[in-house]
Amino acid sequence: MKGGEDFFRPLWIRALIVAACAGWAVLEWINGQTGWAMMAGAATAYGVWSFLIAYEPPKQD
Template sequence: MIDPNHPFYEPLWRRLLIPAICAVWVAFELLAGEPIWAAIVGAIGIYATYKLFVERR
């Protein structure tokens, strides 16, 4: 779903912003009392972090 070698993800600020937005969304969902949605968004954030920082060539 995420191609870490795509030119869109070249700037570091974009690669940092995506997991950061997911983290803020997780906090919002937890404060709203929705732990299932928080877990789903948290998993997406972990996946994005892995693809953009670990798997990136």
Template structure:
């Protein structure tokens, strides 16, 4: 299945990287809401929630054998 964002990419294997990306998205969403931009605030908050789901609850990083079969 083709995805818009490959959340299982090896770059995202370390937990600290996933947490920083989530924090930046949610933080930017809060910033946009505070600055009076509800469209961008909703967009970035939604992206942050998507990343929470994809990085923490549904995260299955690829293994060496998975990448050889593609």
């Protein structure tokens, strides 16, 4: 493991990060903090794209 790049290899870790961002967005929306909800929603959308759709595990040496 070089530099922690294998940390994101398991799907459950990547899904947990996305779920945490989504939960943060919902929490902020419920509390009426629309700006923070949009920021967390954007982080969720980026996480879905980078961690679930476009993710390619690092090559093994």
